[in-house]
Amino acid sequence: MSHLSLDAVREAGVMAGKRAADAEARRTLDPDVVELVVQAGFGRHFVPAAHGGAAGGFAELLTAVALLGENCASTAWFASLTAGTGRMAAFLPTEGQREIWARGPDTVVVGALAQAGTAERAGNGWRVRGQWPYVSGIAYSSWALVCAKAETDNGHEPRFFAVPAEAYGIADTWFNSGMRATGSNTLILDEVVVPRSRSVALADLFAGRAPDANAPCHRVPMKAANGLTFTGPLLGAARGALRRWAELVAGKLRGQASAISGGVERSVYELMLARADGEIDAAALLLRRVAEVADDGDPDPRLTARNGRDCALVADLLASVVDRLLRSSGSRGQSETEPLQRFWRDVTTGAGHAALQLPSVAGVYATQSALLPAG
Known part of the structure; x- marks a missing residue:
């Protein structure tokens, strides 16, 4: 059963439309709008049921995101990416999933999809560094998934790493002509050690192999x-x-x-x-x-x-x-x-x-x- 409420989505959309001009001027989403988006259920939409999420469907998410976009595209972009990144986090090992959603399924997770960093082996994990531009909604995030070129036993492979907000810095770099209110600024990591439990190979995401996947959205x-x-x-x-x-x-x-x-x-x-x-x-x-x-x-x-x-x-x-x-x-x-x-x-x-x-x-x-x- 989905946790997305179309009435709540409409409410968020109306407020987003009213505050769109101000959000553009500040180059970041209105905090009240972000709260309504989270309350509507976007963050938890693809979160596994084991962590209190909806493990929902793509068609219902499409309907809700488009409804938001009729008033403010930046708000819809944030809502859609937050839901999508939550689905990606479901591909992490079970222990890593428990860390991300320890405070509940509405945790805001953002993503940096470009392979813009490096990860050196460090014990049972990696030491990750780099700068990832275009991370939408980063100012309101609790966790982020970043992609880096990682050392492995067989050479290197692209992997995603989950890092908490206190581990990364934010550079004010988003000055694009459109989607201004998304606040898609740059995430910075400097020698942050990430355990294996909070990492997944890009190949697993491409293949659709989430651990203990019971819902179609995780396959x-x-x-x-x-x-x-x-x-x-x-x-x-x-x-x-x-x-x-x-x-x-x-x-x-x-x-x-x-x-x-x-x-x-x-x-x-x-x-x-x-x-x-x-x-x-x-x-x-x-x-x-x-x-x-x-x-x-x-x-x-x-x-x-x-x-x-x-x-x-x-x-x-x-x-x-x-x-x-x-x-x-x-x-x-x-x-x-x-x-x-x-x-x-x-x-x-x-x-x-x-x-x-x-x-x-x-x-x-x-x-x-x-x-x-x-x-």
Whole structure:
């Protein structure tokens, strides 16, 4: 049974929308909004039931994240990544899981997915150091998962390491044009010893091999589910952008006369509305299929590759939709205080994430596609 409450999600979304401008200016999420996001159940969504979590599904998370994104993409991004990183933490050895969720399943865990550090063997663990940029929501985290090149008996391998907040520093480095309120600053570790119980090989995450995995969400390869983490917020933001665009051009959609032009070409805006709404619906259908594949647990390589392709296509499609909406909104829609241009910046930035680039998934998809001739 999921612990996500859509009523609580709506409440968090409304507050996030009201405080979005201030959060952008401060380049970090509003603490009251973060509290509502946690209370709604995002942090515990994928946490194993053994630790009080929901061990929930991808489809229900997609619905909740998109609902948040209709008001504030940065808030939805934080909620989605917190849930997704919690799922990754479930791949740690059981002892490490107990440490992370010792104070309950709502613990905020953030992640640094890029392999940006090194880990030298130190007794029954590793001494980890490095700097990891783009850690969304780090200011509100209790734990973090960081990826580093680790020494092993057979050479080196990429591994994730769980470290508590008191072990890492934070550098104020997040000055991007979009997703400003995510506070995606840099995490710094300096010679921190991490025991084996708080480490998992990246290969295990790719394979979907969580220890004592009973729920389908803990048997899903990382590449089959990771794209949803980043596209769910964009889906919601695109819906929010369309809603705001319709408010801005309502007079033109109704065919009201303009003091300057004396009239408008109503059909142009009707076409824009129909196309944008239809393409957002198409994106939602693709993401729903991705979520259903992940919820089945342990998808085969072909479906895993298709999920990656679909998420990349969705990101590109939604960025194009929101770009057209902004360009057709006129100067009013591009005002610095206008939510529409915030949605545009956020979707454009989110769609630029490395995990959503079509060239990076196209090769894998082609090798798995039934359309590729044998031999």
